[in-house]
Amino acid sequence: MRLLVCVKQVPDSTTRVKVAPDGTSIVTDGVTWSISPYDEYAIELALEHKDTAADTVVSVITVGGPRTKDALRQALAMGCDDATLVTGDGADALGPLGIANALKSAIDALEPDIVLCGKQASDDDQGFVGPALAEALGWPHVAQVTRFEVVHPGPASPAPGEPQSSEVVRPGPASPAPGEPQSTEIWKEVEGGHEVWKASGNAVLTVQKSEKDPRYPSLPGIMKAKKKEIPERALAGVDDPVKIEIVQLEPPPARGGGKIFKDGDTTAHAAELAKLLRDEAKVL
Amino acid sequence: MTPPTTGAGALVLAVVALLGFGAFAYRAWRLYRYLRLGWNEDRRAGLAGRLKDELVIYLLQRKLLKRPYIIRGLAHAFIFWGFIVITMGTVDLLLSGLVGLRMPGAESGFFVWAVDVFAALVLASIVLAVVRRAFFKPPRMHIALDGYIILGLIATLMVSLLVFENAGLAAGYLAAHQAVPPFAQLLPLPYPPDAAGTVFAAAWWVHVVTVLGFAAYLPQSKHLHIVTTLPNVFFRSQRPRGALRFVERIEEQETFGAATLRDLSWKQHLDGYTCTECGRCSDNCPALATGKPLDPQKIVLDLRDLLLKEGDLLLKDPTATGTPPARQLATKPDELWACTTCAACVEQCPVTIEHIDKIVDMRRYLTMQEAAAPPEAQRAMTNIERAGNPWGEAAGTRGDWAEGLGVPTFAETPDAEYLYFVGCAASFDRRNQRVAKALAKILRSAGMSFAILGSLETCNGDPARRMGNEYLWQLQAQRNIETFGRYKIRKIIASCPHCFNTLANEYPQLGGSYEVVHALQLVQDLIEQRKIVLGPGPAESVAYHDPCYLGRHNGIYEDPRAVLDAIDGVTRMEIEPHHRERGFCCGAGGGRMWMEEKVGQRVNHRRVEQILAAGDAKGERPSKVASGCPFCLIMLDEGVGAKGIADELKPVDVLELVAGRLTDTGSDPRSKETATA
Numbered sequence: 001m002r003l004l005v006c007v008k009q010v011p012d013s014t015t016r017v018k019v020a021p022d023g024t025s026i027v028t029d030g031v032t033w034s035i036s037p038y039d040e041y042a043i044e045l046a047l048e049h050k051d052t053a054a055d056t057v058v059s060v061i062t063v064g065g066p067r068t069k070d071a072l073r074q075a076l077a078m079g080c081d082d083a084t085l086v087t088g089d090g091a092d093a094l095g096p097l098g099i100a101n102a103l104k105s106a107i108d109a110l111e112p113d114i115v116l117c118g119k120q121a122s123d124d125d126q127g128f129v130g131p132a133l134a135e136a137l138g139w140p141h142v143a144q145v146t147r148f149e150v151v152h153p154g155p156a157s158p159a160p161g162e163p164q165s166s167e168v169v170r171p172g173p174a175s176p177a178p179g180e181p182q183s184t185e186i187w188k189e190v191e192g193g194h195e196v197w198k199a200s201g202n203a204v205l206t207v208q209k210s211e212k213d214p215r216y217p218s219l220p221g222i223m224k225a226k227k228k229e230i231p232e233r234a235l236a237g238v239d240d241p242v243k244i245e246i247v248q249l250e251p252p253p254a255r256g257g258g259k260i261f262k263d264g265d266t267t268a269h270a271a272e273l274a275k276l277l278r279d280e281a282k283v284l
Numbered sequence: 285m286t287p288p289t290t291g292a293g294a295l296v297l298a299v300v301a302l303l304g305f306g307a308f309a310y311r312a313w314r315l316y317r318y319l320r321l322g323w324n325e326d327r328r329a330g331l332a333g334r335l336k337d338e339l340v341i342y343l344l345q346r347k348l349l350k351r352p353y354i355i356r357g358l359a360h361a362f363i364f365w366g367f368i369v370i371t372m373g374t375v376d377l378l379l380s381g382l383v384g385l386r387m388p389g390a391e392s393g394f395f396v397w398a399v400d401v402f403a404a405l406v407l408a409s410i411v412l413a414v415v416r417r418a419f420f421k422p423p424r425m426h427i428a429l430d431g432y433i434i435l436g437l438i439a440t441l442m443v444s445l446l447v448f449e450n451a452g453l454a455a456g457y458l459a460a461h462q463a464v465p466p467f468a469q470l471l472p473l474p475y476p477p478d479a480a481g482t483v484f485a486a487a488w489w490v491h492v493v494t495v496l497g498f499a500a501y502l503p504q505s506k507h508l509h510i511v512t513t514l515p516n517v518f519f520r521s522q523r524p525r526g527a528l529r530f531v532e533r534i535e536e537q538e539t540f541g542a543a544t545l546r547d548l549s550w551k552q553h554l555d556g557y558t559c560t561e562c563g564r565c566s567d568n569c570p571a572l573a574t575g576k577p578l579d580p581q582k583i584v585l586d587l588r589d590l591l592l593k594e595g596d597l598l599l600k601d602p603t604a605t606g607t608p609p610a611r612q613l614a615t616k617p618d619e620l621w622a623c624t625t626c627a628a629c630v631e632q633c634p635v636t637i638e639h640i641d642k643i644v645d646m647r648r649y650l651t652m653q654e655a656a657a658p659p660e661a662q663r664a665m666t667n668i669e670r671a672g673n674p675w676g677e678a679a680g681t682r683g684d685w686a687e688g689l690g691v692p693t694f695a696e697t698p699d700a701e702y703l704y705f706v707g708c709a710a711s712f713d714r715r716n717q718r719v720a721k722a723l724a725k726i727l728r729s730a731g732m733s734f735a736i737l738g739s740l741e742t743c744n745g746d747p748a749r750r751m752g753n754e755y756l757w758q759l760q761a762q763r764n765i766e767t768f769g770r771y772k773i774r775k776i777i778a779s780c781p782h783c784f785n786t787l788a789n790e791y792p793q794l795g796g797s798y799e800v801v802h803a804l805q806l807v808q809d810l811i812e813q814r815k816i817v818l819g820p821g822p823a824e825s826v827a828y829h830d831p832c833y834l835g836r837h838n839g840i841y842e843d844p845r846a847v848l849d850a851i852d853g854v855t856r857m858e859i860e861p862h863h864r865e866r867g868f869c870c871g872a873g874g875g876r877m878w879m880e881e882k883v884g885q886r887v888n889h890r891r892v893e894q895i896l897a898a899g900d901a902k903g904e905r906p907s908k909v910a911s912g913c914p915f916c917l918i919m920l921d922e923g924v925g926a927k928g929i930a931d932e933l934k935p936v937d938v939l940e941l942v943a944g945r946l947t948d949t950g951s952d953p954r955s956k957e958t959a960t961a
Contacts, residue, residue, distance in 0.1 A: 014671030016678035030680060030739075032670045216662035218655035219540050219755050 001150060003046040004059045004112035005080065006103055006133070007039040009071035010123040019249045026249065035071045037214075038118025044210035045148065046116055047079045053150070057081050059110060063102045065092045069230055076225035077217035083228070084110065088235030098240025100132035106233050107137060112202075114184060119143060119206040130206035137204065142197050145205040147187035151198070287381040288485035297381050297492065304496025311503035312511075315557060318595035325549035330522035337636070342517045347634040352861065353564065356416065359409040360634075363438070366402035366409075367510065370445070373399045374495050381492060393463035400449065400465040407442040410435050424563035424572075426581070431561075434507045440494045446471065448487035455480035512558040513635045519551050520636040525627060526785040526837035528644055530793040531754045541648025541752060544605040545591055545598060548645060555637040556588030565629030565639060570869040571622040575884020577615055578622035580629035580639045586612055587642060610646035620646050621658055624887070625750050625874035626832040631865050647752030661751045664878035668756060672742035673708035674878050683738030685710070685717040691724045693738040694771040700735035702727075703773045705787060707780035708743050709914030715921060716914040722943035723779050723803050729946045730815040734777065740767050746786040751875035758794065761786070765796035779803040779939060781833035781913045782873075788838075802834060804912045804938055808843040811850045811942075818945040820852045826941070827857040827895050827906040829920065830867030831913035841865075844912050844938050851941055857906045859898045868894055870923075872915035888919035892927055908934045910941060 011017055012032040020027050035043070043060065050056040060075040062068050063086040072083035086102045094102065107115060115137075120127035134141035183200040189208050217225070259276070261269040278284040287293075340346045345364060348357035372395070376387035389395055414435055417427055449468035452458060454477055475483050502508055509516075523529070531537070542548050565580040566572050572579050587609055594606040610616055620643055629639040651657040657665070667676035683693060685706075694700060704727065710720035727734050745760030768776075776798050778784035788800035810816045828848055834840040841864050848856045862868040871887025881887070899905035911917055920935035 012670045014667065014676045014678055016680045032679070034670055213659045213662070216655050216657065216665060219534075219652035220538075221655065222755070223535060 001049075001053065001055065001114070002057045002059065002110075002112040003049065004061060004107060004110060004115045005039065005042050005046050005075070006115065006117045006129070007043070007060055007062050007071055007075060008036045008118070008121045008123075008129075009033050009062060009064060009068040010036045010121055013037065013122060017251075019251055023248050023250075024246045033067065033070060035074055036118050036121040036123070038120060038122070038207055038209075040118070040214035041210040042116040042118050042205075042207040043075055043078055043080065044212060044214040045145070045207055047215065048210065048212065049148070049150075050079070059084065059112065061086065061103065061106055061110070063087070063091055063094060063099050063235070072230055073225045073228075074217070076228055076230075077222045078215055079217070079221060083230045084233060085230055086233045086235055091235050094235075094238070094240050095242055095244050096126055096128040097132055097242050098238055099129050100136050101240065102235055102238045103129070103133050104136040105238065107133075109233075113182065114148070114202065115139070115204045116145075117204065117206050119145075119208050127206070130204055134204035137202070139202045139204050140199050141204045141206065142186045142188055142199065143206045144189045144208040145186055146189050146194065146207075146209050147211065148205060149185045150182065151185050152183045287377065288488055294382060297378075300493055300496050301378065301382065304499045307500035308503060314595075315503060315508075317599060318591050319550050319553045319557070321546055321591070321595065321598050322548050322550035322553045323546060325551055327519040327521075327551055333522050334518050334520075337517050337520060338514070341634075341636060342514060345634075347632075347636070350632060351866070356412075356422075357634075359412045362402070362405040362409045363413075366406035369395075369398045369402045370406070370441070373445075377488075377492060378495075391462050396463040396465050399445070400467040403442045403445050404467050407439065407446075410439045410442070422563065422567075424566040424579075424581070426561035426563060426585075428561075430505050430507070433501070434505060437494060437498050437501070441491060441498070444487045444491035444494065448484050448491060451475075451480045451484035451487060455484050457481075457484060506559065506561045509558050509560045509635060512554060516551075516554050516558040517636050519554070521638055521641070524789040524838075525630065526833060527789040527793070528749055528754075529641060530790075531648075531758075534755055534758060539649075540652035540754070541650070542609050542642075542645040543649050543653055544608060545587075545594065546605075547649075548587065548609065548642065552587070552638070552642055552645070553591055555642070556584055556591060558635045559584045559588065559637060560635060561585070562634065564632040564634065565637070568628035568632050568866065570624060570626060570628065570871065570887045570890070573868075574871075574887050574890050576622035577618045577883065579619070580623075583619065583639055583642055584637055586616075608649060610649045616646075617650055617656065618883075620650065621661075621879065622876075622883075623874050624832070624869045624871060624876045626869035627836040628832075628866070628869070631836050644750065644752060647750075648754055649752070651752030652755060657751055657753075658879055660879045661875060664875065665748055665751065665753055665756055668743045668745070668748050668760065672760075673712060674743065674747050675708065675712055677708075677712040679742070680739050682706075682711045682741055683736060685720055686724065686736060686738075689721060689724055690728070692735045694735045694740070694773070695738070697733075697735045698771055700733050701775060702732060702734040703768070703771075703776045704734050704736050705744070705776050705778045705783050706736055706741060707778065707783040707914065709918070710779055711741070713914065713918065716917060716937075719779060719914065719917070719937040719939055722937065722939045723777075725943045725946065726803075726807060726810070726816060726939065727777075730810045737767060737771075742767075744783050744786045746782045746790075747875045747878065749786070749790070750873070757786075757790075761791055761794050761796065765791060765794060768796065768798065773798065775799045775801075777801055777803055777806055779912075779914070779937075781831045781838070782915070785833045785837055802838075802840060802843075802912065804834075804844040804847055805840060807939065807942055808846050808850075811847060816942075817947050818851055818942065819947040821854070821945055823853045823855070824908060825855045825857050825899075825904055825906040826936075827859050827898065827909040828863070828938075829859060829870070829891070829895070829909050829911040829916055830863060831911055831916050832867065832869050832873050834912055835867050836865055844910075847938055847942060848910060851945055854941065857899065857902065857904075859895050859909075860901070862894050862898075870911075870913075870916040870919035872919050877915050877918070886923070886926075888923040889926060892920065892923035892929075892933070895933065896929075906933065908936050908941075910936050910938045912938050 012034040015031050018027040046058045050058050058080045059082050060072055060080040061084045062071055065087060069085055072085060076083055084106055086106050117130035131141050183198055184203060186197045186199060186205060187194050188197060345361040348360050376390040379385045379387055416422065417431060421427060446468050449465045450471045453469055454473055458464065563581055569578065569580050590607060590609060590612050598604050598606050610620060623643045625640050627640060664674040667674050671677060672679045706720050710716040742763050743760050744764060745757035748760065749757035776787055778787060778800060781802060784800060784802045787798065826848060828845060830841065845856060848854055868891050869887060870891055871881065895909050896905060909920055917935055917937055924930045924933050924935060
């Protein structure tokens with residue numbers, strides 16, 4: 001089984017982001033870059049599958065400039081088998097539809113069975129590339145995924161572009177009939193629980209969380225990843241129909257100091273607190 | 285006295301000696317071959333220190349005579365010294381019995397006297413040891429049949445020695461020129477005088493055969509330590525105690541940490557042969573004391589047992605790997621992760637076994653090879669990688685604590701004499717930021733020329749290294765060494781003992797040698813030289829908690845106490861008996877600060893109980909507990925909070941107490957202006 005994880009490199013959550021003087025971008029100097037957290041969950045989910053089914057091949061792909069190769073190395077260090085960088089002039093400036101189209105052309109060549117994406121990137125939180133990619137591929141899309149399991153490996157992947165379906169099934173193990181095409185049971189998080197969906201054939205999953213924390217790479221993994229060749233695919237000719245423009249970025253306002261009740265008795269404090277919560281904070 | 289080995293006797297003796305020594309040699313050779321499965325660590329450097337160790341630790345039994353083990357330590361010392369003297373007597377006995385030669389000096393009055401007196405002392409010590417094992421079982425000591433067999437053999441040796449001396453005297457076997465054994469002479473004769481010759485011969489044979497039986501039994505027994513302690517002490521690590529072993533060319537290694545028994549050095553295996561199973565390490569382990577699965581003695585013995593079990597397999601097949609030591613038992617990783625690297629075990633071990641190195645080597649395997657560190661530890665390491673601190677606080681905000689305090693950065697004052705290496709805790713933890721501010725105030729008051737690195741500083745790597753991530757430590761250390769080099773920094777002040785330890789003892793492994801002081805050492809100097817003057821204050825009782833990485837790891841016990849004593853009104857209280865070299869860890873070392881502690885009692889809660897108990901024993905509970913470590917402070921704060929006594933026992937850093945008493949009179953206004961400029 002071939003799994004492909006699409007990742008995006010974003011400023012690490014430990015970085016304090018500063019707005020650049022132009023007011024529409026951030027200062028990239030001194031920023032630590034890492035894989036977007038939901039994408040890390042997607043990698044972990046794919047690797048967990050590989051842990052249980054050894055014939056699984058986990059590939060990772062990103063679209064971007066030379067810097068984004070580090071994200072691919074990080075994914076390789078975690079245990080992904082190979083990586084592809086889709087790059088070229090303007091790779092960093094592509095809109096989400098352009099990214100989806102760039103990924104599609106690579107996926108046509110790589111022929112994975114399942115594509116995993118994080119449900120959204122931690123920088124712009126758009127959550128758009130995954131569904132757009134499914135649309136571009138003509139594959140079904142399942143969102144908020146927390147787990148998936150191949151219930152029937154199937155004879156071979158259907159030809160790309162062929163319409164496929166996904167259906168809601170009742171939770172519980174399904175026993176596939178012999179000769180049935182590959183099908184995957186997919187757990188998606190819903191309010192208060194989860195649903196199990198089944199996809200026959202290819203699918204795009206956008207991942208909410210993996211059961212375990214994304215794994216820390218082993219040192220042999222890091223060393224191997226350093227030496228691994230990362231093939232590049234040219235971005236040329238990718239259709240990027242919709243331009244989204246950032247009008248203005250502003251840092252969040254500084255947080256005001258809290259109030260601490262120090263002296264006096266607790267009953268008075270409680271009364272005062274209730275008053276402030278009602279009148280000032282207006283939360284009661 | 286003439287040995288009863290005329291004619292066939294000498295032949296019988298020769299056969300028995302051959303059997304005894306042969307059995308010893310056969311087994312010893314096998315043990316040696318197992319030991320050489322370990323990698324060939326070079327432990328030859330530092331001869332002077334090694335000879336000194338032999339004198340102090342081996343001959344003078346220094347590490348046995350530690351509180352609270354004085355009496356049993358003395359008993360051991362008598363057995364040990366007796367053994368040396370009596371072994372010489374035994375050599376003489378065998379020589380004279382086999383070939384009729386006497387050892388030079390064997391007939392001197394002094395030697396005869398020494399053998400006799402030590403035989404009596406050893407016998408008395410044996411009685412003490414048996415009584416102790418049988419009726420006052422020491423906690424955690426491994427009591428097994430082996431111990432009784434050994435004690436029985438030694439007792440047999442001593443009794444037979446005294447008996448054959450006594451009977452030899454009665455039988456008139458003593459040549460005219462020979463010295464008289466004083467003690468044996470005093471003993472009554474419990475047999476008819478005409479049987480003296482027979483008794484002499486019988487006792488002599490019992491003695492000599494027991495010696496040879498002892499030799500044969502030795503390598504199967506924990507008593508092998510009488511052979512292995514000498515080399516084990518000689519080859520003990522001459523690194524500073526706080527420094528872990530450096531992994532050279534780490535990027536070129538194929539496996540990391542102790543993946544197999546071959547990845548532990550021959551010295552680590554010698555440690556296993558040398559363990560006497562006395563249990564002092566376990567006795568002092570904070571993890572074991574609070575119900576964790578770690579038992580330092582078991583760490584050593586498990587490795588030894590694995591070597592004995594799989595040694596043949598590994599010898600037969602050079603490609604065989606055997607069981608990874610960190611996976612020897614399903615529970616082994618839990619044992620390893622419970623260690624705080626506090627060094628209480630290393631401090632107490634009478635035969636200089638290196639527990640922490642083994643634990644860290646196995647952690648290195650789990651962390652680097654298998655990427656199987658606990659999730660919280662992994663998160664801390666990811667945070668160090670990405671943000672330069674284990675909490676994952678924004679790297680760019682590292683210097684924010686100093687805003688508005690007039691503390692310059694090296695970018696602003698590149699010529700500053702001292703770097704204050706603030707460390708992650710004092711940079712980001714709000715409670716510990718107050719300690720950083722206190723130190724800054726003290727340094728400014730003393731007119732010191734110092735600066736910080738601000739956001740250019742990054743974690744020194746200590747937590748990663750102790751969690752087994754040598755690679756990350758090396759990366760962090762190299763980054764800091766580069767930054768230090770850029771500003772030509774030579775002198776460093778650290779307020780965190782973990783920063784202090786790794787900067788002072790471990791950075792030299794990567795070529796970064798600096799003059800590093802802990803803030804409390806420096807403050808003690810400043811007080812002594814009257815560069816700062818402390819004003820009066822209210823009377824209060826302050827307990828001093830020894831941070832492991834100041835005390836045991838670096839021997840800094842006196843300076844923090846001297847600083848406390850210099851503060852007017854402060855009465856220092858010792859947390860007896862868990863103070864100084866027996867100080868009890870706060871629970872945060874070895875990377876435990878960032879790991880959850882779900883099993884047993886929390887170590888810091890036990891520590892708070894010890895502080896209260898020590899106060900109660902003296903009739904006055906302290907109102908504060910002072911330390912010199914940010915992690916101790918966090919742990920003690922949590923401890924008093926959980927026990928609901930935060931108002932009665934306030935954890936502080938000694939630096940805060942000093943800063944609160946600063947007066948202006950001590951400072952030199954000129955240099956103060958320079959510092960603030």
